[in-house]
Amino acid sequence: MRSKEKVLTEYSLDGVGLIKPGDELEHPLFGVGKVEDIFELGDGTNTIRILFEAHGSKALVPEYANLSKYERKYVEMDERTFMQKVTSLFGNRNT
Secondary structure, three states: OOOOOEEEOOEEEOOOEEEOOOOEEEEOOOEEEEEEEEEEOOOOOEEEEEEEOOOEEEEEOOOOOOOEEOOOOOOOOOHHHHHHHHHHHHOOOOO
């Protein structure tokens, strides 16, 4: 870290909302990544360092990076639906 950088615990980005380390964001080129750090530079600009799953760590200027919040989608399934899926994959082994 340079002497004129200030570490931020959160940052509000227009169109995205409040961003904090640990949040998952999506970039159109780099894909999904997790916020590692947020900095305010000596000249007043901000930088967000994001560890992308497929491209490693990148430092981006949030206002120009075209970032969006990423929400992992989990499929909720009741027990009966789960068993139907298993049966369709493996057949009914009880007969």
